[in-house]
Amino acid sequence: MICQYKKLICSEYQHVTEYNSLPGENVLLCERYTEPLIIQRHRDQKEREEEISSKGESFQKVLSSRSSHESVLNSLFHTDDHGITPRAVILQGNSGNGKSFAVQKIMMDWASGNLYKDQFDVVFHLKCKEINCIPGKKSLLELLSWSCGLTSYEISQMLQRSSKRVLFIIDGFDELRLTQDVYYMTSPTDPDQRWKPVLTLCALLKGHLQANSFLLVTSRSTATDTLSRLLKNPQRFTEIMGFSERGVEEYFQKFFQDEELFRNAYTFVKSNETLFTACSIPVICWIICTTLKERFKPGVEVISGLETTTSIYVDFVLTLLDHHSQGLNQSVPDLLRSLGQLAEKGMQKQQVLFDVQTVYKTVQDPACCPFLCKFLFKRRIQQETMFSFMHLSFQEFFTALYYVCLDKDQAMMKLSQTCYLTHNMCHPPQLADVVKFAFGLLNKNLQCRFRRHGLFVHRNAQAYLKDWLLRAVKGSYGPITTFFLNSLYELHENIVVEEVMKVWNKIDAYATYFRRTDCWALLYCAQCCHSIKYISICDCKLTPDKLSMILPALQKCEKIDLDVENPTDSDLVDLMCAVTGGQTQSIYVYSINTSPANEHCSVKSLHLSVSNEASSVRIWFCYSNVVRSLGLTLPRSEAIDWAKLFQIFHKTDLDAFTSAIYSVPKLKRLELEVGCLNESLSIWSLSISHNCHSVKELK
Numbered sequence: 001m002i003c004q005y006k007k008l009i010c011s012e013y014q015h016v017t018e019y020n021s022l023p024g025e026n027v028l029l030c031e032r033y034t035e036p037l038i039i040q041r042h043r044d045q046k047e048r049e050e051e052i053s054s055k056g057e058s059f060q061k062v063l064s065s066r067s068s069h070e071s072v073l074n075s076l077f078h079t080d081d082h083g084i085t086p087r088a089v090i091l092q093g094n095s096g097n098g099k100s101f102a103v104q105k106i107m108m109d110w111a112s113g114n115l116y117k118d119q120f121d122v123v124f125h126l127k128c129k130e131i132n133c134i135p136g137k138k139s140l141l142e143l144l145s146w147s148c149g150l151t152s153y154e155i156s157q158m159l160q161r162s163s164k165r166v167l168f169i170i171d172g173f174d175e176l177r178l179t180q181d182v183y184y185m186t187s188p189t190d191p192d193q194r195w196k197p198v199l200t201l202c203a204l205l206k207g208h209l210q211a212n213s214f215l216l217v218t219s220r221s222t223a224t225d226t227l228s229r230l231l232k233n234p235q236r237f238t239e240i241m242g243f244s245e246r247g248v249e250e251y252f253q254k255f256f257q258d259e260e261l262f263r264n265a266y267t268f269v270k271s272n273e274t275l276f277t278a279c280s281i282p283v284i285c286w287i288i289c290t291t292l293k294e295r296f297k298p299g300v301e302v303i304s305g306l307e308t309t310t311s312i313y314v315d316f317v318l319t320l321l322d323h324h325s326q327g328l329n330q331s332v333p334d335l336l337r338s339l340g341q342l343a344e345k346g347m348q349k350q351q352v353l354f355d356v357q358t359v360y361k362t363v364q365d366p367a368c369c370p371f372l373c374k375f376l377f378k379r380r381i382q383q384e385t386m387f388s389f390m391h392l393s394f395q396e397f398f399t400a401l402y403y404v405c406l407d408k409d410q411a412m413m414k415l416s417q418t419c420y421l422t423h424n425m426c427h428p429p430q431l432a433d434v435v436k437f438a439f440g441l442l443n444k445n446l447q448c449r450f451r452r453h454g455l456f457v458h459r460n461a462q463a464y465l466k467d468w469l470l471r472a473v474k475g476s477y478g479p480i481t482t483f484f485l486n487s488l489y490e491l492h493e494n495i496v497v498e499e500v501m502k503v504w505n506k507i508d509a510y511a512t513y514f515r516r517t518d519c520w521a522l523l524y525c526a527q528c529c530h531s532i533k534y535i536s537i538c539d540c541k542l543t544p545d546k547l548s549m550i551l552p553a554l555q556k557c558e559k560i561d562l563d564v565e566n567p568t569d570s571d572l573v574d575l576m577c578a579v580t581g582g583q584t585q586s587i588y589v590y591s592i593n594t595s596p597a598n599e600h601c602s603v604k605s606l607h608l609s610v611s612n613e614a615s616s617v618r619i620w621f622c623y624s625n626v627v628r629s630l631g632l633t634l635p636r637s638e639a640i641d642w643a644k645l646f647q648i649f650h651k652t653d654l655d656a657f658t659s660a661i662y663s664v665p666k667l668k669r670l671e672l673e674v675g676c677l678n679e680s681l682s683i684w685s686l687s688i689s690h691n692c693h694s695v696k697e698l699k
Contacts, residue, residue, distance in 0.1 A: 001154050002122060002162075008149060009111035013104050019319060020290065033105050034251040036098050036282065037241040038073075038091075039066055045353065045377050045386075052352040053392050056273030060245040063280065067244065073106055074115055076238060077214060086236035087207070088215040092224050093240035094390050095324045095370035096283030096316070099218040102240065103171045106216070110167075120214065121162035124148060128172040129326060131201055137194040140209050143201065159191070159210065166213040168204060174223035174367070175326055176201070182230070207232030222367045222374045225385075242280035251282070255289040265292040271516025274309050274393050274433070278316075281390065287315045308490045310440025313397045314449060320370040321453065329365045332453045338363045339371060340402020343395045344414075347430060352388050352395065359387045371398070396430055400437035404461045411458045419468050432483055439465060440490030462496075469500050480507045482518040489521035494528050501529035507536070514540035519549040526553035531583055538563040538590070544571040551575065555582030563590045568600035569646040576608065576617075576642045585610045602646070610636055614668065626681075627657060631671030631699075638666050654684050667692060671699040 015026040016033075043051070043066075054062050079085045093099045103125065109115035110123045126147050134146060141152040148155075159166060176198060187203035188195045191210065195203070203209045205217070205227075219227050228235065243251060249266060256262035269275050269288055278284045291307045321332055328335060342362040346352060353375070359366050366372050366387060371394060377384045389395040403414045415438065418431055440446070442462040450457065469484065485507070488497045509518065514537055526532060535557050544567045554560055555578055564571065572589065579587050587608040604620040615638075618631040634640070644663050661670065670688065674681055689698055 001150075001158055005122070005148070005150060005154075005158070006111040006113075009107055013108040013111070016101075016104070018286070018290075019323065029104060029108055031254055032251075033101060034243065034247050034254060034282075035072060036102065036247060037063060037067055037244045038238055039241060040236065040238050042237065042376070045375075048375055048388065049352055052388055052390075055277045055393070059277045059280070063241060063244050066241060073102065073109075076216065076236070077116075077119060080236075084234055086214075086234050088205075088217065088231045088233070089236045089238060090224060090227060090231070091216060091218045091238050091240065092221050093218065094242075094281070094373055095220060095320050096281050097240045097242050098282040099240060100171055101282065103169050103216075103218060106169065116167065119165065120167040121165040122158050123167045123169065125169045125171065126201065128170065128174075128176040128201070131197045132175065132177050132326075134197045138197045138200060139194045140188075140191040140200055140204060142194070143197060156191070163210070164212045166210060168210070168213055168215050170201065170205065170215065170217040173217050173219040173227050177327065178202075178226070202230060205230045205232070220370070220373075222369070222372065224374070225376060243282060243285060244280075248276070248279045248285060251285050252289060255286075256293065261293070261296050264296045265289065268292065268516075268520075271520075272309060273515070273517075275312060277391065278312070278393060281316070283319060284312065284316050287319065288312055291315070308440050308443070308492055310397075310437055310443070310490050311446060311492075313394070313437070314441075314446050317371070317397075318449060318453070324370045325368070327368045329368065333455045334364070335369065336398070336401060336455055337405065339369070339389075339398045340405070343389065343398035344402055346389075346395050347399050347434065350430075352392055353386045354388065356385050356387070392430065393433065396433045397437050400434045400441055401455075403434075404438055404441050404457045405455060406458065411461050412464055415461065415464055416468070419465070436483075436487050436490050439487040440492070443490075443492050462493075465491075466496055466500065470503055480504045482509050482512055482514065482521070485518060485521035485525055489524050492524075497525055497528040501525055501532070504532075506534040507532060509537045509540050512540055514542050514546060516546060516549065519546050522550055522553050526556050529556070532557045534559045534561075536561040541565055544568065547571060548574060551578040554579055554584065554587075558583055558585045560584060560587040560589075562587070566601070569602060570600075570643075572601075572603055572606065573642045573646050576640075579608065580610070580615065580640070584608070612636065615640075616669075618671070626654060627672050627674055629671075629673040630657075630660075631669070632664060632667060633669035633697075634664060634667050638664075640664055654680065658684065658688070661688060661692060666694045668694060669697045669699075670695055 014029055016029050017026050047066075050062050051059075051066075076089050076091070077086060091099060091102065106115060107123060107125050110117075110120065116123065124144050124147070126143065130147065131143065134143070138146070139152075141155050144150070144155045145152045150158075178198065182199070182202055185199065187206060187208040188200060189203070189208050194200075200209070204213075205215065211232075215231065217227060217231065224237075228237075248269075252266045252269075253262050256265060265288075269279060269292070275284075275288060279288060288307075291312070295307070317336075330338075342354065342359065345358065345362070346354065359372070363369055363372070366374070371389060373388050373390060375386050375388070377386065389398070403411060403418070405411075406414060418435055418438075438461075441457060442465065447457045469487075472484075488500060491497065507522070522535075532553070535554065538561055540563060542563055543565050547562070547564055547567065548571070551574065554575070557579075560579065562575075564575075575587075575589065588605075589607075590605045602621055604622045606617060606619045608615070608617045610616075613636060614633055615636045616631065616633045617640075618629060620629045621627065632640075641663060645660055661667065670692075685698060689695065
């Protein structure tokens with residue numbers, strides 16, 4: 001019977017049905033499942049605040065610091081240092097962190113003989129969401145029969161023969177509809193005794209039924225304290241933290257399978273610290289992979305089609321509302337507004353943890369809210385309960401959602417205060433992300449999706465933020481910064497972006513770390529306008545790979561100042577080819593961190609100026625025994641073989657320079673800076689003047 005049961009489990013659990021699966025459509029579990037980070041300890045308040053507040057690489061460092069207590073699924077019931085084997089294991093995790101996925105993996109691996117082979121003869125799986133819907137009264141045997149497809153007699157035989165080697169997995173305890181008197185009510189002790197399904201399950205949790213069995217119970221943090229009081233002992237606490245950086249990369253590899261698609265998608269997400277942080281949540285990882293798979297197909301316009309950070313967060317919020325919000329006692333609009341009020345309080349006070357009184361004053365039933373987490377901390381001889389959002393970025397998102405959904409006067413007041421503080425730097429850095437989320441939420445497509453849940457973004461909010469941007473660029477606020485670029489990218493309304501970009505004369509990212517997300521934003525904004533007068537990216541760690549990303553945008557610029565970090569000659573060749581074929585009239589490129597040790601670059605810096613008639617380029621060399629700089633002027637219509645020119649610059653003899661000069665057709669003006677005008681240079685100069693008949697001036 002057990003062998004037959006295992007075959008049944010393998011058949012049922014080998015496939016995964018995803019949120020967007022069509023009827024009969026599924027994927028293999030082994031092609032999706034990625035081991036999450038599981039720890040076996042509680043964290044203190046400082047650790048929690050660190051996890052919630054950090055982003056990007058710093059967040060991954062925080063996760064890796066927790067991984068010293070990392071556990072895989074096969075060690076959940078191992079004996080501890082005191083020789084005690086837990087009878088009940090709590091597997092806690094936030095909504096979307098992969099608790100049910102882990103349970104499916106356990107069931108599949110046990111039935112396949114790859115897990116718990118020497119510990120459990122039988123493993124049963126009960127879903128609390130289904131138990132809530134079972135009518136009438138049921139015995140434990142009937143509950144198990146309902147869930148696994150075996151008869152009560154077959155289950156009874158299996159339990160009798162393996163009473164001490166049975167594992168019951170209870171999935172989704174937080175979804176169980178419990179009343180306060182559940183702790184004190186009489187419980188059944190006979191597996192044939194019929195009670196309400198919830199009470200029968202509670203008897204199993206307490207150990208009144210199948211006392212010698214083992215339990216694995218999954219739950220959100222909001223219900224863990226309730227579960228612990230019900231559960232038999234000895235207990236073990238474990239928590240799914242989500243994906244580590246290695247886990248995110250592995251998930252992307254499994255999802256895309258194609259190496260090029262995987263590399264493009266993973267590189268894009270890793271460049272966005274907000275999205276990369278959110279990828280630790282498996283459901284968000286799936287959402288991002290699903291959307292990017294469509295966008296990175298051959299022939300698809302990558303820049304205009306990419307999903308914004310805001311749209312990914314909207315996808316996640318709506319997914320939890322549709323699939324993880326059973327038992328809510330308030331409407332979706334009321335819930336989202338109350339979460340927004342709570343989030344705003346935290347932003348104002350710069351806090352990520354909330355006390356119980358604050359939460360219950362704002363949110364009607366936080367225990368049923370899939371977006372909140374609950375923590376227990378030791379305070380001397382007592383416990384203290386606190387709440388938080390899954391991450392600071394969700395607190396920023398709900399604050400922005402609250403602002404754009406207020407009535408006209410309140411929305412304008414909140415948005416104007418936040419925009420003023422953000423632009424004048426009188427703010428914690430999180431406010432800038434609130435403003436960017438606010439712009440993103442004004443996208444018409446996202447507004448339509450919220451309307452289906454009864455939430456309406458105020459129609460004047462977009463007009464206000466657009467007017468604020470226009471006032472900022474027309475007034476004394478100075479040039480557009482990466483903050484504005486990213487806000488426009490999040491809005492993703494081409495007409496609005498085009499209108500705003502017409503007003504701007506200058507894009508300046510001076511002394512700001514220029515991220516890959518800034519590259520995407522610059523590219524998007526550039527494609528929405530015909531030309532950009534001036535771009536300055538200096539002191540920003542503009543790496544060669546980022547330079548290659550923004551080349552299409554630079555073609556639309558009239559004047560460019562760039563500070564490229566340690567480029568190669570090949571990078572500079574690509575840059576020169578791009579800008580000379582576009583609208584550029586002046587470009588000044590600094591290449592920093594170049595030295596004789598950097599054999600891939602012979603150029604220290606270069607300056608290119610273009611008029612309607614002529615092109616002039618001046619190149620300063622990193623190291624040269626002969627010529628320190630070279631200036632060339634030629635008709636604009638003439639194309640230069642930049643690759644050949646830059647290749648010759650690595651050589652320092654006069655013959656190489658002679659070859660370089662002869663390779664430039666219709667050269668009109670030549671200027672050299674040398675250390676000393678010796679006899680050989682004088683003879684070389686006379687030779688150039690005699691043999692290059694197009695040269696009118698030699699300096």
